[in-house]
Amino acid sequence: MSKNIIPVYNPSEIEPKWQKRWEKDGLYHSDIDETKPKHYALTMLPYPSGDLHIGHWYAMTPSDARARFMRMRGYNVLFPMGFDAFGLPAENAAIKHNIHPKVWTYRNIERMRQQLRSMGAMFDWRREAISSDPEYYRWTQWFFIKLFKHDLAYRKKSPVDWCPTCNTTLAREQVWGEDRHCERCGTPVIKRDLEQWFFRTTRYAEELLCYETIDWPERVRVSQTNWIGRSEGATVFFHTEHGDELEIFTTRPDTLWGATFMVLAPEHPLVSKLTTPEQRKAVEAYIEQAVRQTDVQREATDKEKTGVFTGGYAINPVNDERIPVWIADYVLMTYGTGAIMAVPAHDQRDFEFARKFGLEVRPVIQPVDMPELRGDEMTKAVPEYGMMINSGSLTGTPGNQAFEKTIEFLESKKIGHRSVNYRLRDWLISRQRYWGAPIPIVYCQQCGAVPVPEEQLPVLLPDDVEWRPTGESPLKLHPTWRFTTCPQCNGPAERETDTMDTFMCSSWYHLRYLSPKYDRGPFDPREYDYWMPVDTYTGGIEHANMHLIYTRFFHKACRDMGITKGPEPMLQLRNQGIVLGEDSEKMSKSRGNVVSPDDLVQAYGADTVRAYLMFFARWELGGPWNSSGIEGTSRWLRRVWTIFLEEPEVQGKATSDVLRNLRRKVHQTLRSVTRDFEKFEFNTIVSALMELLNEVSKAKQAGAWGTTEWNEATDIYLRMLAPVAPHISEEIWHQLGKPYSIHTQSWPEFDAEAAREEEVVLVVQVNGKLRDRITVPANISEEDAKKIALASENVRRFMEDKQPRQVIVVPKKLVNIVL
RNA sequence: GCCGAAGUGGCGGAACAGGCAGACGCGCACGACUCAAAAUCGUGUACCCUCCGGGUAUGUGGGUUCGAUUCCCACCUUCGGCACCA
Structure with missing residues (x-):
């Protein structure tokens, strides 16, 4: 029975009450305060899909709790929120419900703001940034122009991944799984040859492999390292019979003398020149079917090797041997130089190919613990290192020196050199869609691709467009928007009608939060100097190879352009897991297991x-x-x-x-x-x-x-x-x-x-088995602990009058009597 | 195939540095309050046995150690990523 009658706990009354009060008092405003240490806590910004998912709560509320903890510990904490508001779902909703993507997006943002407020998080809403606001994407475009001017953005025609459902190209990171499907809609992608804009992420491949200055989870570092895929090896210059240079990359220069043929990717530029009249028909037929195949069919690893002889020959520079040149789809144009030397004795893929087409298998490496290798008897390739044999002047070089000695040999003869190759590709940022930041480039017949002058930014996205997907950029179908004049010569010119990958917008949002209204640059340098870098970044693991590589690249590129400072944008990263439905399946409307x-x-x-x-x-x-x-x-x-x-x-x-x-x-x-x-x-x-x-x-x-x-x-x-x-x-x-x-x-x-504990429960074991628990003073001496343990009746019973061989005392924890 | 994460009661999970396995919570059972129910409060709750008292248990099999959920080796299962990358 209580003396006073208290009201029952009623969260629906007190929660809105305090939220209003905190808002009114600006309790969560974060301003520069040089007297306090700063803490920039960042949680990944949501896409305004219309409803805050339980996953958003799972990501954000513990992040908020920790930001609050840091604040109570005396830090001046910045914990901002915003919206990654450009992107395809808005267009898909537009098509489905006949509502403008902009209207749909901003309506969703309004609703999600309300939901976010109901969390009671300490977001400083004055710092909200929305990537689809012109005052935001003006600076996204500004960054593009900076990258362009520093030769970090370029345009290239190349076979790119195209999602036929989304009607747009995708970056490599957005193509997932064994069947190479679109990250968004699951449709298998196809290849198209298109002129597209790329960022030179590969230029930063080496630096991106260094994580020394950041505290990031092992699994993210490993994942990025694998994605970047560094391989050490050598570049070697072969020549065709006609004298054209044929450059290859190999991780096994020590097997060069075992190259019995070469293989080019079907798309390789030298294929046509190498092909002899007798082989032309077969080669063209092969190329045609290779192009027609989807990547899924083409890159299936269990597929039997296919290929065609070009009729042409190349000269192996280490022994001047004349070897046949084939084309095959197991060689990818997108890795290395699109051409390989084939060493069937020591590479399983080349071995399978050689056996199928009756090409020579010549061992040039002899591992010590193996019987003598004979090319015609081998049933599989031997990839292990070993002593070099049949290798001219390098014959006899032991396995542990083979790699280095061959590189020295290549460099001294000037027929090759040490080199490093990466799996990472340049980042394809062009999207043939409407709801994104327009790429601020103008094409002039006289001057070529000309960046829009900074003072003319933003290149505004027009509202009156036909957003029904046609496979062309919607902006191209606009009657007037694309026609403009050249900023350089004032002649007639056309705008670039592709928009930017939204990962471009999210590569710098942490900077826009610092000063979302600032109009003299992407951010106020005073705010930057105080708050950056981000101290704690929280979000989903699914971004390990996308957003988290892009944003690191972006920061490093900006640093080299004098815009940002320091090696990394985010010092500490922590990832939350995924909340599944009660049925342990991924939450989805179709499964009906969504928790609201x-x-x-x-x-x-x-x-x-x-x-x-x-x-x-x-x-x-x-x-x-x-x-x-x-x-x-x-x-x-x-x-x-x-x-x-x-x-x-x-x-x-x-x-x-x-x-x-x-x-x-x-x-x-x-x-x-x-x-x-x-x-x-x-x-x-x-x-x-x-x-x-x-x-x-x-x-x-x-x-x-x-x-x-x-x-x-x-x-x-x-x-x-x-x-x-x-x-x-x-x-x-x-x-x-x-x-x-x-x-x-x-x-x-x-x-x-x-x-401090004054008393502890001493666990007493005999031969490692628990026999008694005795409460003793915490500061008991080892001697006394031993005495008390040996005096225990229960212990004596199990000791059976034997003398202990050993007594182990762990202070404040246990005594173990070993018989 | 390669890389990574994870396997602990009926369930989610805990165990900081190699030292009481199962904290905390859910669920369940019993009790109190109540005409009754809900709510609330209290007690109990790994498994097995001959139930006093023992024995067995942290995916499996080994190893190191006085002592292993924890360290090492091999394997199994689940999940995630990558996948002909020369």
């Missing part, structure tokens, strides 16, 4: 949803949703409410032991919660707070209410709760008459003395 955060907020309140999202799984792993589990966090917050607000009948009667134990538990929890916030271990933060509440509740029953210890416990508890559940903590804080706002309070001070 709005419904949950209505039923339980934002604080409960936040706490449950932190509690229910390890953040970096995610997992299936469990709708009954949320009852636990809901119950917990209701108990927090009554335990701290409801005055009990029993007061001030607690024994000193009870109070000492309460203090100890409070400070032990403070230690673990602090540590877990630092380590992004949100689930144990919530469980530690639940555990402490159980202790607090017992102390209350034992009469602790009203004591100094009780007041300290309340104060520390609410401060620790504040980042997790910002509304209820503010409300209780307020009702207890403490000064507004709890969110501007500092993080509690840890008292090591209070947290």
Whole structure:
């Protein structure tokens, strides 16, 4: 029975109340403050699809909690939010519902702003940036021109991946899976030969492999390293019989003497010249079918090798041998030089090809532990290193020197050199779609591709377009937009009608947040100097090889152009996992397993949803949703409410032991919660707070209410709760008459003395098996611990009068008696 | 095939530095309150046995160690990524 009647915990009343108050007071405004250390906490910005998904909550609320924690620890924290608002879904919705992409997008943004506000996150909305605003994409275009002027953007005709459903080209990173499907819609892509704009990401391949200055998860670093795909080897110059240079890349220069033929990609420019009249028909037929095939068919690894002899020959520069030149689709035009030397004895692919077409297999490497290799008897290639044989002057070179010696040989003869190749390609940024930032280039018959002068930016996206997809850029179909005059010669000219990949917009949004209204540059340099780099970046792992490579490239390119500073844009990265449906499947409307955060907020309140999202799984792993589990966090917050607000009948009667134990538990929890916030271990933060509440509740029953210890416990508890559940903590804080706002309070001070244990439970083992537990003073000596353990009746029973061979004492933990 | 992550009660998960396996929560069972139910509060809850007291358990099999969920080796399963990259 309580003395006072308190109102029930009603989140739907207190949450909007405090959200309005915080907004009105500008509680979460972050401004430059040189007196405090800064902390730029960034969470990946959402695409305005129309509804905030539980996945957004899962990504954002723990990030918010941690940003709040950092703020309480004395940092001046910037935690902004915005929208990645250009992109295909807007156009698809436009087509489906006959609504303008712009109207659709901005309507969604408005709705999502409301949903985001319901989280009670500490977003500084003054810094909101929307990538489809002209004042934003003006600077996206400005960056494009900078890259263009520094030779980091170029236009090239090349076979590119085309999604027939989305009617646009895709960057390589946007083509996924074994069947090479479109990242967005799942349609297998096809190849088209198109003039497209690229950024020279490959120029930064080497630097992108260095992660020394950043604290990023291993799995992201490994994934990027694999994506970049560095290979060390040699470039070697072969020649055709006609004297044309035929450059190849190999990772095994030591096998050069075993090259018995060469293979070119069907698209290789020298194919036509090499082909003899007798072979022309067969070669052309092969090329035609290769082009017709999808990449899926062509690049299937289990497919039998196919190819055609060109009739032409090349000269191997190491031994002047004349070897036949073939074409085959297992050689890709997009890697290396599109041509290889084939060494069937030591490369499995070349081996399969040679066997199928009856070409010579000549071993030139003899591993020590293998019987002598004979080309006509081998059943598979031998890729291991070994002693060089049949290799002219290098014959006899041992395996561990073969690579280096051959490179020295090539360089001294000037027929090749050491080189490094990357799997990474240049970033294709052209999109044949409407709803994106127009590429600010004008084509003039006299002057060629001319960048739009900076003072004329932005190149505005017209509203009156036909956005029905035709395979052409919608802007091309606009009656007037594309026609303009050349900024250089004033002659008639046409605008580029492709728009930019939206990953371009999201490569620099963290900079626009700094000063979204700034109009003298993409960002205010004062803000940049104070806030950058981003200290903590949180978001989905799916961006490991896309956004997170692009944004690093972008930063490094800008650094070299004098726009940004430092080696990296984001110092610390942490990824959350994915929340699956209750059926353990990916959430989707068609499966009917979508969890709506709005419904949950209505039923339980934002604080409960936040706490449950932190509690229910390890953040970096995610997992299936469990709708009954949320009852636990809901119950917990209701108990927090009554335990701290409801005055009990029993007061001030607690024994000193009870109070000492309460203090100890409070400070032990403070230690673990602090540590877990630092380590992004949100689930144990919530469980530690639940555990402490159980202790607090017992102390209350034992009469602790009203004591100094009780007041300290309340104060520390609410401060620790504040980042997790910002509304209820503010409300209780307020009702207890403490000064507004709890969110501007500092993080509690840890008292090591209070947290200290005076007694510990000593575990006693005999031969490693638990036989007794004895409570002893924490500062017991090893000798005494040993004595007490040996005196235990239970222990004596299992010792069977034997003498211990060894007694291991782990201070404050255990005694193990080994017989 | 290659690379990465993960396998712990009925379920989500915890275990900081090699030292009590299963914290915290869900679920379930029983009890209190109630005319009753909900809510709330309390107690219990890995499995097996001969239930006093033992034994067995962290995907599987080995190893190191007084002692292994934790370290090492081999393997299995699930998930994610890459895939003829010369």
